[in-house]
Amino acid sequence: MNESSPPSSRLLDAIRSPADLKALPADHLPQLAQEIRQEIITVTARNGGHVGPNLGVVELTLALHRVFNSPEDQFVFDVAHQGYVHKLLTGRGGSFFHRLRQSEGASGFLYRKESPHDAFGAGHAGTALSAALGMATARDLRGSDEHVVAVCGDAAFTCGITLEALNNIVSSTKRLIVILNDNEWSIAKNVGAISSYLNRISTSKTYNKLHHDVEAFFKSFPAGAEMNRVYLKWKRETKDFFVESSLFEKFGLRYLGPVDGHNLDALVKNLEFAKHCDVPVLIHVLTKKGKGLPAAVTSPEKFHGASPFDPETGESKQSAPGTPPNYQDVFGRALVRFAQADRRIVGITGAMPSGTGLSHLAKEVPGQFFDVGIAEEHAAIFAAGLATKGIRPVVAIYSTFLQRAYDPIIHDVCLQNLPVTFCMDRAGLSPNDGPTHHGLFDLAYLRCVPHAVVMQPKDEDELVDMLHTSLQHNGPAFVRYPRGAGVGVPLKAQPATLPLGHAEVLREGSNIMIWALGNMVQDALRLAARLAAEENISVGVVNARFVKPLDRALLLSHAACIPLIVTMEDHVLAGGFGSAVLEALQESDCPAAVERIGWPDRFVEHGSSTEVLRAAYGLAPDDIHRRVLARWRNLRAESVPAGT
Ligand SMILES: Cc1ncc(C[n+]2csc(CCOP(=O)(O)OP(=O)(O)O)c2C)c(N)n1
Structure with missing residues (x-):
């Protein structure tokens, strides 16, 4: 590392492009990381935003920009909600970042039209690996030489699309770098077998101790790259021994890690190594969601996507007194009552228990609650399967994410006229999030499907009536409702059954x-x-x-x-x-x-x-x-x- 005099003013203000970052002496990077964290906390505390995911990837993003040359080399961030650090390093700081998620300000996600450094736009989960593979394959076809790096969270591996891409990598390219940013959290705690598998790799004490000891042994030789190769070969071949089998190696990727995602040196070394590999590589990076904001570390779910909060204490800014309850909470509480009265009723979420209000069901009636991961297609078909056996599934998915489940809606639910209720929160505008999250298309894609009943309540009491009505109806039903507070009407003690098709x-x-x-x-x-x-x-x-x-x-x-x-x-x-x-x-x-x-x-x-x-x-x-x-x-x- 270069030694240099300690920096006095804010380093972040002098970073206008990745070149400025590269010119910075390595011993200044910890201070820069701290300043970036402070900037993210200040801005998200005021505007709301994805504070936890971004605080977790500060060192990872710094390392990416130190090792690679954006925009020639290309980063594809899954969901792209963790792109704030990338924005700050690519000329989108200052007042533009201060207007994060506001009109004329930085978007909360990445957009090709916002910057040449945004190689691929996103907002929905699970697309990064496919897009990056497409870009790497295009590079190979064109005979160019740039690097393509996909950055995927651990929850992205609950998406079918990610697994479809994984299955296709080795047959498409020899050069692709995949970063698995493993913080063990989706929005809620990550779920499913792959999550347990990642946990076993990360926590296998025997393997990790041995790996560190052997790494130290190899490092004691001055041989550099050759020794590193021998060491990595050893590591690959012994891993299966301790953690069953390395899943990613079975897909033909070279597995590196787990790497401490807050250790810049280790990150840079692994990225440098991956850069020179002639096979696709997956680097398993362990990060702490919310690092640098104690409240976000202790409450990762709340700080995944937070509304404005006090930057000192992490307390949410209270909504104005008298604000009516949110649609999602009215829905969630009503479902608890219905499920308690009828054991056939179950709730299904695709990794969004709190956002959809199904957390009420998870808490009160856990046996009738299912979190299937970020898997909207599976959620719909799983519900269809349940419905064939007399269960009454209620699938709660935001309008925009239900787009993923369109074929299952037609082919599995509606064609078979199965009684599945879909509750579509965030129908209409999702203003701060933008085009990836507006729920503006659902009526068009649903009302053309035979058997579908499609409705929208005028207020939160009618939402309960519609949920009740859909559970009486012996076929598919779709209820859409907007983000945020209801109208403020009283809720009836007993819901009404609405006559279908009557205004x-x-x-x-x-x-x-x-x-x-x-x-x-x-x-x-x-x-x-x-x-x-x-x-x-x-x-x-x-x-x-x-x-x-x-x-x-x-x-x-x-x-x-x-x-x-x-x-x-x-x-x-x-x-x-x-x-x-x-x-x-x-x-x-x-x-x-x-x-x-x-x-x-x-x-x-x-x-x-x-x-x-x-x-x-x-x-x-x-x-x-x-x-x-x-x-x-x-x-x-x-x-x-x-x-x-
Ligand atoms: C198709 C789809 N479903 C649901 C979501 C909502 N969502 C946004 S981020 C997220 C969790 C992402 O977790 P992970 O990939 O592990 O990244 P992390 O936030 O932990 O960095 C979810 C479920 C989404 N963006 N897209």
Whole structure:
């Protein structure tokens, strides 16, 4: 290591590119690591974000950028929620990073369009290995020479896609570096057989002691690379002895590790070695999620993706007094009651017990709770299997992650008309997270599937009714609801069974009828009141409840006598609720005027809040008011005969 005078000011402020990092004397790196941790804590405490995963990869990311040359060499981060350190080292620090997850600021994930250093974008888990393998194979085909490094968490190995890629590596390339960042945690504690296997490798005391002793022995020789090769060969061949078999070696990868993920020297050495290997290599790196923030180390689940917190104590910033309970908690508690009353009811999560509210079930009725890992396809088919034997599975998956389970939804659940309930949290915008996490496509991909019943409640009490209704229904049902707090309505003691395919008229009107879905119902009621008060227009509001089956009878009765139908949905217009209304009217040859309010055919970026993003897309309440009023006035003008 170069010795140099101790740095006085913040080193981080002088790092504008990986070249600046490379120029830094090695003995300054611990201070830089500390400054990076402090920066991440300061910014996530204010903006919220993935504090734990990022605090765990500070040394790993520093080592990657010391050894490789980004952007020529390419890093593919799985989920890309642990990319903050990478951002800070690639010219995205300062005020851009201070606006992390805010409008005009750094995204919470990696995007090819945000920086040339983001080789591959992500937000969903399990894609890194396939993407990196594709990039490495393209390199081989093109005859270029760059390195490709995939950085995958231990939970990524619960994803089918990761295992599919693993199966394909040796037949596709000779040069790929995979970093297994093993912190033993998914969002909750990692689950499943692979997680237990990794734990056995990491903790086999006999093996690790022997490995350290022998490493010290080999290091006592000045022979360098040759000795290192002999040592690694020994290590590979003895590992099977102590930890059954090295799974990764069976897939044809050279296994290196486990390596202390907070020891920069060890990381750099292993990466340097991997760089010169002529076979694909997996480096098993052990890291501590949340390192540097004691509260995050003791509560890794809470600090995986934290809302704003006190940087000193780690205490969450309290939501404003009187904030209604979150949809996810209302759902989770209702499911506990239903499951306690009916032992056939079980809850299934794909590695997200707290995010979906299923942690309530895990705690209260653990025998009826399953965490299957980040495995949405498996979750859906597992549920289908359970349903064939009379079990009533409730699969709770965010709308965006349910996209993974599309084929199982069609092929395994709906085709066989099995009674599985899917509860889709985060349907609609997930503003700070951005396009990988917005749940804006589910209506389009679900309402075309035969047998599917698709619904969205107007408030949290109706969510409980819909969960109850779906559990009475002898077929597949999908309930979507938004992120965050409910409306604040009281919850009935006993849920109601809703008649399938029946909408609810909340306000009568004779000029305009707004058909609103879910969280748009409250906006619709405010819009109707305003148009009535300010413009003297008679505006009714329907709570659609069901997108499929749609309440065609009510819709046609409105279209027959009300001049303008407005649809409102927190979903893309293409294929959504408004499209369902148009199709129903067209199929009945009903020439009604329809104004559809929803998201355009665009990937909506991240932003500071739902309000900010709605305003950016002309969907703020004032914008909608202007549009509906203009359409109404046009219709009126068209209906008045010329010359009068
Ligand atoms: C398909 C999909 N399902 C669920 C998630 C939610 N999710 C985000 S990160 C994460 C856990 C990742 O754990 P790991 O890969 O071990 O990385 P770590 O956070 O521990 O660094 C999960 C389940 C997701 N991003 N994508």
